[in-house]
Amino acid sequence: MLWAGRTATEIATAVRHGDVSATTVVEEHLHVISERDPEVGAFRRVREQAVEEAQAVQKRPDLAELPLAGVPVAVKDNLEVAGEATRGGSAGTADVPAPADHATVARLRAAGAVVVGLTNLPELGLVAFGDSAYGIVRNPWDRTRTPGGSSSGSAAAVAAGMVPIALGNDGMGSLRIPAAACGVLAVKPGADVVPPPADDWNRLTENGPLATTVSDLALTLSVLAADPSLAEAWRGGRRVDPRPPMLRSVWADDDEVWEPQPPPDSPEPFDLRVAYAPQPLPIGLPMDKEFQAAVRAAAETLRVAGHTVVEHGHRLPAWLGPATIATWLSQAAMSAAEMDRRTVERRTRALARAGRALTRMKLDGVRGRERWSAYGADQWFGDADVLITPSLGTVPPRADRWGERGFLRNVLANVRFAPATGAWNMCGWPAITVPIATHTSGLPIGVQLIAPPGGEPHLLGLAAQLQSAHPPVRPRGYH
Amino acid sequence: MLLAAADDLPIAVQTTGHGLPVAPHGPAPLSGSSPDAGAISYTLGGGGIGLLAELKAGWDPRNLFRLNPA
Numbered sequence: 001m002l003w004a005g006r007t008a009t010e011i012a013t014a015v016r017h018g019d020v021s022a023t024t025v026v027e028e029h030l031h032v033i034s035e036r037d038p039e040v041g042a043f044r045r046v047r048e049q050a051v052e053e054a055q056a057v058q059k060r061p062d063l064a065e066l067p068l069a070g071v072p073v074a075v076k077d078n079l080e081v082a083g084e085a086t087r088g089g090s091a092g093t094a095d096v097p098a099p100a101d102h103a104t105v106a107r108l109r110a111a112g113a114v115v116v117g118l119t120n121l122p123e124l125g126l127v128a129f130g131d132s133a134y135g136i137v138r139n140p141w142d143r144t145r146t147p148g149g150s151s152s153g154s155a156a157a158v159a160a161g162m163v164p165i166a167l168g169n170d171g172m173g174s175l176r177i178p179a180a181a182c183g184v185l186a187v188k189p190g191a192d193v194v195p196p197p198a199d200d201w202n203r204l205t206e207n208g209p210l211a212t213t214v215s216d217l218a219l220t221l222s223v224l225a226a227d228p229s230l231a232e233a234w235r236g237g238r239r240v241d242p243r244p245p246m247l248r249s250v251w252a253d254d255d256e257v258w259e260p261q262p263p264p265d266s267p268e269p270f271d272l273r274v275a276y277a278p279q280p281l282p283i284g285l286p287m288d289k290e291f292q293a294a295v296r297a298a299a300e301t302l303r304v305a306g307h308t309v310v311e312h313g314h315r316l317p318a319w320l321g322p323a324t325i326a327t328w329l330s331q332a333a334m335s336a337a338e339m340d341r342r343t344v345e346r347r348t349r350a351l352a353r354a355g356r357a358l359t360r361m362k363l364d365g366v367r368g369r370e371r372w373s374a375y376g377a378d379q380w381f382g383d384a385d386v387l388i389t390p391s392l393g394t395v396p397p398r399a400d401r402w403g404e405r406g407f408l409r410n411v412l413a414n415v416r417f418a419p420a421t422g423a424w425n426m427c428g429w430p431a432i433t434v435p436i437a438t439h440t441s442g443l444p445i446g447v448q449l450i451a452p453p454g455g456e457p458h459l460l461g462l463a464a465q466l467q468s469a470h471p472p473v474r475p476r477g478y479h
Numbered sequence: 480m481l482l483a484a485a486d487d488l489p490i491a492v493q494t495t496g497h498g499l500p501v502a503p504h505g506p507a508p509l510s511g512s513s514p515d516a517g518a519i520s521y522t523l524g525g526g527g528i529g530l531l532a533e534l535k536a537g538w539d540p541r542n543l544f545r546l547n548p549a
Contacts, residue, residue: 472547
């Protein structure tokens with residue numbers, strides 16, 4: 001039996017039960033990566049030592065209790081993996097092995113996952129494309145197009161079936177943008193749910209998982225958050241404390257053994273107030289009409305599932321766009337501040353230069369962010385539990401050397417392609433993207449679901465209902 | 480530029496797998512429109528939000544945005 005292409009939940013269950021060894025699972029995934037990655041370019045580094053690490057997992061005395069037993073995972077190359085350099089998509093970063101795992105990587109490994117490789121991203125994760133000094137990541141649905149970014153390789157690796165789950169992070173949409181572009185799921189948690197990266201862009205950035213099914217996404221999120229009550233939250237849109245407790249070997253100190261429930265035919269019904277905004281962007285920013293139609297379709301699916309659905313007629317405030325761009329550029333300047341400018345790409349230099357100029361003029365977006373975060377988002381959002389919007393503004397642009405291009409082309413292409421995600425970093429609210437349709441271009445369409453703080457269970461529950469009605473589709477050639 | 484292209488694309492929705500009412504015999508006439516316009520009702524029942532996608536003359540049924548089929 002081939003294990004590449006199976007879900008993390010299926011793999012972990014089989015490894016726990018002894019139906020397959022972690023070693024076999026990892027070897028098969030490494031083989032698939034060797035076949036597929038030359039044309040996708042998702043990985044900056046593939047880790048052959050993953051086989052030995054899988055053997056070590058297989059020998060763990062707590063193997064039968066590990067939620068991610070033997071599950072291959074790809075990690076974005078801006079999160080520390082012990083013994084590996086963290087290059088951040090840049091030739092200018094130090095080629096020095098990290099002394100220890102980032103907390104999120106450590107949690108994945110404690111849960112039984114095996115890191116099979118580090119995924120490529122645009123330099124310092126500054127943009128929504130997938131090219132860096134380590135190559136161009138290509139979209140498995142159409143390799144002439146970008147997979148989006150900045151968790152570019154992580155999304156492409158999951159979409160191409162090279163790993164069932166991956167780890168990335170999102171400071172202006174960097175999980176949701178590539179996930180939507182590649183037809184997979186991703187969730188940006190709210191603040192203080194998952195340990196953030198070391199450079200978290202002044203709390204804009206959260207780490208989070210990518211997956212092909214909501215149950216995999218919820219399980220991985222629960223491991224990253226060290227919160228077992230999220231693992232089954234997709235079933236009914238609420239936290240569920242697994243009984244007996246999951247993750248006993250990692251976080252609990254009792255002797256009970258956790259076993260996942262068999263998946264039901266469909267998620268349980270629950271009732272939320274769901275708003276939908278097919279065109280939420282400030283005046284002047286266009287939105288693809290098919291993406292708008294997908295939002296209406298998602299709303300209708302959730303109405304049929306029993307939710308109270310209302311149209312959200314307001315567009316995001318005009319001041320939020322400039323504030324978001326100013327925040328992005330000033331954070332880019334800070335990220336690039338310690339780099340030797342001769343070693344970074346033309347685009348990084350240009351974005352940082354603009355960010356420094358804006359910061360000097362005190363146009364760094366701080367006041368706009370405070371206003372949006374303190375009360376603006378709450379007022380605009382209204383009394384809904386969850387809001388549905390498109391995840392992207394257009395289908396992905398060409399996969400190209402965007403890093404060698406200048407300021408204007410990069411900023412315009414970014415804003416046009418990915419205008420719908422940054423608002424929710426500006427206020428720190430959780431958001432998820434769910435693939436539900438296929439665009440006439442042949443590329444996938446994702447819809448974004450947003451909730452006020454603490455709403456991750458609602459997002460997972462609604463995503464499960466959407467995915468149940470509109471199951472995931474794999475790109476041709478990557479089954 | 481992509482947007483300009485997208486603006487010209489016809490939009491319609493296929494069955495959702497929920498057994499929702501979908502026009503059974505292809506595009507139904509859109510009342511009040513010219514005879515060469517048609518529409519697929521995503522749903523018309525239950526006071527729902529509905530998606531009435533206007534289809535242009537020369538619409539090609541192969542040229543659809545597709546919801547992932549259940």
